[in-house]
Amino acid sequence: MDLLSGRKSNEIFEGQVHVYKHMYAYLDSMCLKWCIELEIPTIIYNHEKPITLHELISILQVPPSKISGVERLMRHLSHNGFFDIVTIHDDDGGDENKEKKEAYALTIASELLVKGTEYCLTPMAKCGLNPLMSSSFNLLGKWTLEKNLTLSEISLGTNLWDFLSKNPSILTSFNESMASDSQMVKLALKDHSAVFEGLESIVDVGGGNGTISKIISDMFPKLKCIVFDLPHVVENFSGTSSNNLSFVGGDMFNYIPEADVVLLKWILHDWDDEHCVKILKKCKDAISKNTKEGKAIIIDFVINEKQDEFGLTQMKLRMDIAMTSMNGKERSEEEFNKLFLEAGFQDYKIFPLTGMYSLIVVYP
Numbered sequence: 179m180d181l182l183s184g185r186k187s188n189e190i191f192e193g194q195v196h197v198y199k200h201m202y203a204y205l206d207s208m209c210l211k212w213c214i215e216l217e218i219p220t221i222i223y224n225h226e227k228p229i230t231l232h233e234l235i236s237i238l239q240v241p242p243s244k245i246s247g248v249e250r251l252m253r254h255l256s257h258n259g260f261f262d263i264v265t266i267h268d269d270d271g272g273d274e275n276k277e278k279k280e281a282y283a284l285t286i287a288s289e290l291l292v293k294g295t296e297y298c299l300t301p302m303a304k305c306g307l308n309p310l311m312s313s314s315f316n317l318l319g320k321w322t323l324e325k326n327l328t329l330s331e332i333s334l335g336t337n338l339w340d341f342l343s344k345n346p347s348i349l350t351s352f353n354e355s356m357a358s359d360s361q362m363v364k365l366a367l368k369d370h371s372a373v374f375e376g377l378e379s380i381v382d383v384g385g386g387n388g389t390i391s392k393i394i395s396d397m398f399p400k401l402k403c404i405v406f407d408l409p410h411v412v413e414n415f416s417g418t419s420s421n422n423l424s425f426v427g428g429d430m431f432n433y434i435p436e437a438d439v440v441l442l443k444w445i446l447h448d449w450d451d452e453h454c455v456k457i458l459k460k461c462k463d464a465i466s467k468n469t470k471e472g473k474a475i476i477i478d479f480v481i482n483e484k485q486d487e488f489g490l491t492q493m494k495l496r497m498d499i500a501m502t503s504m505n506g507k508e509r510s511e512e513e514f515n516k517l518f519l520e521a522g523f524q525d526y527k528i529f530p531l532t533g534m535y536s537l538i539v540v541y542p
């Protein structure tokens with residue numbers, strides 16, 4: 179077969195652009211990391227108005243030899259939606275000398291990278307872009323041909339949870355990253371508070387530092403929340419317990435504390451189908467028999483290529499590749515349904531949340 183014969187040259191060059199775009203996509207990640215390391219979103223936020231390149235390099239104390247590097251970083255990030263380029267009137271020289279200048283303003287994406295704010299995704303980006311985590315994905319080819327090892331076992335020498343238990347600073351970064359993602363879910367949960375109404379207790383399985391539980395317990399102060407996670411994880415947070423929120427250490431494959439509702443956020447996507455069914459069976463055992471409100475609530479991505487717009491599916495499919503690190507996966511509704519039936523659940527309902535997540539209510 180004569181490859182590319184009959185193709186117009188402009189079509190072939192479009193193909194080349196497509197290949198190069200994906201080949202160099204890692205530089206998008208590196209520019210994001212660069213901008214976070216320099217804390218540019220926080221600098222612009224503290225500046226309280228759009229910032230000129232001159233002002234930015236002076237705050238950063240960039241040596242003259244690197245000024246063009248920062249200018250090109252800002253051009254790249256502006257082109258990619260992290261900053262708006264706006265025209266400002268510089269009044270340094272009095273009325274007659276008023277000069278028009280370009281300045282960089284925050285967009286929603288860079289507002290989410292301002293340090294210390296309620297919805298700050300910097301911890302997520304820092305952890306995901308830590309070479310220890312991201313370099314695993316250089317080994318996907320090797321992983322494909324290895325019969326039994328997971329990608330994490332090849333790259334980190336062990337499974338992720340064991341690796342984190344032996345590397346406390348990365349465990350802290352991982353927990354902070356998960357917490358920053360969970361904090362965002364608050365925006366979507368407000369519209370679905372009805373699923374938590376009338377409950378007495380909830381157990382947040384794999385709940386990390388309890389961010390989601392704290393959000394729910396603030397919404398429902400009478401609800402008793404248990405954050406359940408591996409013992410070495412919860413031992414870092416038991417000091418943050420309160421009247422209605424406690425931390426319990428254990429292994430979800432052995433036993434999950436009893437509650438009206440079992441919550442699993444970003445848990446099932448970490449595991450293959452066999453492990454998911456085991457987790458779901460333990461969840462079913464944990465759901466209190468003394469209430470008719472008993473259910474499992476799952477917050478995860480649901481792949482829906484037909485309905486979701488291209489960019490949303492692209493993001494979910496990227497996370498699906500990330501989950502190969504521990505033989506996990508992102509699932510479609512049909513794939514979730516199969517797990518629920520196998521674990522002995524009777525029915526489920528999916529509520530797409532604003533953003534990437536869906537909330538799935540599963541009935542025993």
Ligand SMILES: C[S@@+](CC[C@H](N)C(=O)[O-])C[C@H]1O[C@@H](n2cnc3c(N)ncnc32)[C@H](O)[C@@H]1O
Nearest residue numbers: 356357360384385386407408428429430443444
């Ligand atoms: C991807 S994180 C999700 C954290 C949290 N639910 C969130 O979304 O912010 C998965 C969590 O599962 C916990 N985990 C892993 N294996 C576990 C096990 N066998 N029993 C209990 N928790 C476990 C991890 O420690 C981690 O906190």
Ligand SMILES: O=c1cc(-c2ccc(O)cc2)oc2c(O)c(O)ccc12
Nearest residue numbers: 306311312314330338444448500503
């Ligand atoms: O964004 C991630 C990345 C990982 C990850 C990356 C590399 C490894 O060798 C292991 C894990 O894990 C994640 C995860 O478990 C999760 O629930 C959400 C996001 C990510």
